[in-house]
Amino acid sequence: MKNPEGKAAQNIVLKIKDVTLRFGGLVAVGDLSMNVPEGSITGLIGPNGAGKTTVFNVITGFYKPTKGSVDFMGKPLTGLPPHKVCEAGLSRTFQNIRLFHNETVLENVMIGSYVRQKGRWWQNLLPFVFPAALREEREIRAGSLELLAHLGLAEQADAVSSSLPYGAQRRLEIARALATRPKFLLLDEPAAGMNPQESVELLNFIRKLRDDFDLTILLIEHDMKVVMGVCEYIWVLDRGLLIAEGSPETIRTNPQVIEAYLGKDAPVGDGPVGASPPVQ
Amino acid sequence: MKTKIRNGILNLLSLGVLVYFLWWAPGNLDGYKLRIINLIAINAILGLSLNLIYGMTGMFSLGHAGFMAIGAYVSALLILTPEQKVTMWILDPIAPWLLNFHTPFIVSLVLAGLAASFLGWLIALPVLRLGGDYLGIATLGFAEIIRILIVNLTPLTNGSLGLKGIPAHTDLWMSYGCLLVVLLFMIRLMKSNFGNVLRAVRDDEIAAKTMGIDTFQTRVLAFVIGCFGGGVGGALMGNLITTIDPKMFMITQTYSLLMVVVVGGLGSITGSVIGSILVTTLLEWLRFVENPVTIGSFHIPGIPGMRMVIFSVLLIVIIIFRREGIMGTREFSWDWFFPTGAPGEKSETKGVGQ
Ligand SMILES: Nc1ncnc2c1ncn2[C@@H]1O[C@H](COP(=O)(O)OP(=O)(O)OP(=O)(O)O)[C@@H](O)[C@H]1O
Ligand SMILES: [Mg+2]
Numbered sequence: 103m104k105n106p107e108g109k110a111a112q113n114i115v116l117k118i119k120d121v122t123l124r125f126g127g128l129v130a131v132g133d134l135s136m137n138v139p140e141g142s143i144t145g146l147i148g149p150n151g152a153g154k155t156t157v158f159n160v161i162t163g164f165y166k167p168t169k170g171s172v173d174f175m176g177k178p179l180t181g182l183p184p185h186k187v188c189e190a191g192l193s194r195t196f197q198n199i200r201l202f203h204n205e206t207v208l209e210n211v212m213i214g215s216y217v218r219q220k221g222r223w224w225q226n227l228l229p230f231v232f233p234a235a236l237r238e239e240r241e242i243r244a245g246s247l248e249l250l251a252h253l254g255l256a257e258q259a260d261a262v263s264s265s266l267p268y269g270a271q272r273r274l275e276i277a278r279a280l281a282t283r284p285k286f287l288l289l290d291e292p293a294a295g296m297n298p299q300e301s302v303e304l305l306n307f308i309r310k311l312r313d314d315f316d317l318t319i320l321l322i323e324h325d326m327k328v329v330m331g332v333c334e335y336i337w338v339l340d341r342g343l344l345i346a347e348g349s350p351e352t353i354r355t356n357p358q359v360i361e362a363y364l365g366k367d368a369p370v371g372d373g374p375v376g377a378s379p380p381v382q
Numbered sequence: 383m384k385t386k387i388r389n390g391i392l393n394l395l396s397l398g399v400l401v402y403f404l405w406w407a408p409g410n411l412d413g414y415k416l417r418i419i420n421l422i423a424i425n426a427i428l429g430l431s432l433n434l435i436y437g438m439t440g441m442f443s444l445g446h447a448g449f450m451a452i453g454a455y456v457s458a459l460l461i462l463t464p465e466q467k468v469t470m471w472i473l474d475p476i477a478p479w480l481l482n483f484h485t486p487f488i489v490s491l492v493l494a495g496l497a498a499s500f501l502g503w504l505i506a507l508p509v510l511r512l513g514g515d516y517l518g519i520a521t522l523g524f525a526e527i528i529r530i531l532i533v534n535l536t537p538l539t540n541g542s543l544g545l546k547g548i549p550a551h552t553d554l555w556m557s558y559g560c561l562l563v564v565l566l567f568m569i570r571l572m573k574s575n576f577g578n579v580l581r582a583v584r585d586d587e588i589a590a591k592t593m594g595i596d597t598f599q600t601r602v603l604a605f606v607i608g609c610f611g612g613g614v615g616g617a618l619m620g621n622l623i624t625t626i627d628p629k630m631f632m633i634t635q636t637y638s639l640l641m642v643v644v645v646g647g648l649g650s651i652t653g654s655v656i657g658s659i660l661v662t663t664l665l666e667w668l669r670f671v672e673n674p675v676t677i678g679s680f681h682i683p684g685i686p687g688m689r690m691v692i693f694s695v696l697l698i699v700i701i702i703f704r705r706e707g708i709m710g711t712r713e714f715s716w717d718w719f720f721p722t723g724a725p726g727e728k729s730e731t732k733g734v735g736q
Contacts, residue, residue, distance in 0.1 A: 223603075
């Protein structure tokens with residue numbers, strides 16, 4: 103197994119081993135192996151329909167791989183339902199933002215905190231009998247406001263989340279993911295819909311988040327240029343297969359990668375419509 | 383802090399008004415009006431419990447009449463005296479073990495809720511796994527099965543003859559006392575972070591799972607709590623009307639409750655209370671369309687079931703033109719009457735007895 107260059111001494115926190123996922127006849131991901139070092143920011147790139155989101159869905163428990171395994175900090179994730187994956191310390195965002203759109207910005211983040219909440223639901227019905235539960239609720243509210251301030255959303259705390267501008271919604275989704283207190287953050291095209299300058303700003307901000315929250319971050323990016331600046335290591339997928347991996351410099355000059363990106367002359371659509379809609 | 387004290391005082395005041403009204407009403411209103419006022423509280427309890435399932439957690443359930451039936455029968459069977467039971471069971475003798483079962487009313491109320499919860503849990507486990515639209519169909523079928531079981535299990539239920547002479551335990555104090563407990567429960571529940579979680583499960587299941595929420599367990603829990611309310615509501619109703627039979631718990635009963643929830647606003651506690659006031663009075667008022675009327679020389683015979691037709695049409699009209707109901711998902715707040723509250727002090731206290 104190859105290790106990211108210069109990171110040989112680092113711990114591998116997420117280990118994907120020979121993962122294959124088929125949708126009927128379509129091999130969405132084929133024999134993929136990835137080792138993500140602790141504390142790194144790494145990227146998963148590839149053209150439309152390469153299988154990037156599918157990899158995220160396998161890691162986070164939405165899809166069970168046809169073959170292969172995913173380990174997180176030495177424990178198997180394969181077969182765990184999504185909420186257990188979150189409990190284990192992985193959190194994610196979605197390519198098409200999935201906020202709780204009827205709830206306020208603050209409530210969205212509080213919902214994210216719920217997985218770490220110790221008080222039981224019925225304890226909050228009797229605040230005088232269970233003062234600790236009430237205190238915890240207050241702490242969650244305060245902590246969520248703090249988190250929002252960190253992401254520059256404090257002003258909008260009481261706004262309904264769907265009323266936020268697009269960029270702020272993306273940041274809120276990250277805030278909500280952070281509220282689950284993850285050790286590992288998976289970001290699916292965090293810079294989608296932004297211009298190159300905004301994208302670079304966002305990715306720099308993501309780097310800061312990694313340092314502030316002690317995270318390992320794996321992000322999907324469509325635009326190769328954007329990802330080069332921030333990622334320490336990159337995997338390139340094309341049609342479900344890993345075609346290259348390495349540091350940004352080696353990826354940039356890899357002929358196979360260039361061909362994968364330039365070779366496809368017509369943009370691929372959303373692909374075939376499956377029996378169940380893909381989670382994006 | 384100021385608004386908090388203000389709201390506290392206003393809550394106490396409205397509670398005082400309610401208590402005064404409950405004390406004044408029995409001596410000054412006739413039995414028919416008192417019954418409607420009682421029914422408003424009971425329908426509010428039932429509406430709130432259905433709202434928890436459908437409005438707050440997003441599970442379209444059509445089984446509430448079934449859970450009411452369970453509650454009504456469990457309660458009645460527990461408080462009827464052995465003598466009453468012996469004389470009432472004409473077709474088949476009553477099951478011997480049931481004959482001497484006897485508990486105080488309050489105990490029977492709790493057991494009614496628990497029985498409904500338990501059966502709700504049994505149906506939720508397989509059906510909620512399927513998710514989505516299956517629940518509506520399954521619960522509809524479930525309610526019908528319960529009704530048919532009641533008709534046929536004569537040694538337990540006295541079949542289609544029903545149960546008569548149930549002591550009239552439900553007075554205004556009882557029904558509004560229960561409503562107050564249910565209201566406090568719902569307000570605290572929906573204001574806690576768990577309330578946020580319920581709404582999250584309703585709004586986006588995939589995102590909720592990603593946030594570490596066991597959506598299946600959460601749904602089961604909300605459903606079972608809602609069933610408890612259904613059972614208690616059914617028991618209160620049985621003890622108000624003093625006679626129950628399987629015909630009381632047909633699908634039309636579920637429709638009226640659906641109406642309460644939809645008119646008031648899916649997901650709004652205040653809405654269910656307002657919805658109950660409107661729907662209960664309207665249902666009574668509409669009884670005239672079922673009575674024969676003579677206008678001049680025209681004689682129109684009464685059409686039984688006509689008010690449910692009008693009701694269903696109304697339900698469709700609301701769903702087409704004002705889907706969010708009267709309240710939407712909003713809640714009552716005293717701030718409505720104080721347009722410029724102190725800035726930064728967002729009050730979230732809700733009125734009681736409104
Ligand atoms: N649930 C599903 N059922 C059937 N096919 C699916 C499903 N989910 C994804 N696919 C298919 O798998 C392939 C990979 O999809 P995926 O969404 O992972 O691509 P992607 O790399 O994220 O692309 P994009 O850049 O467009 O987001 C596509 O051909 C897609 O149509
Ligand atoms: Mg994708």
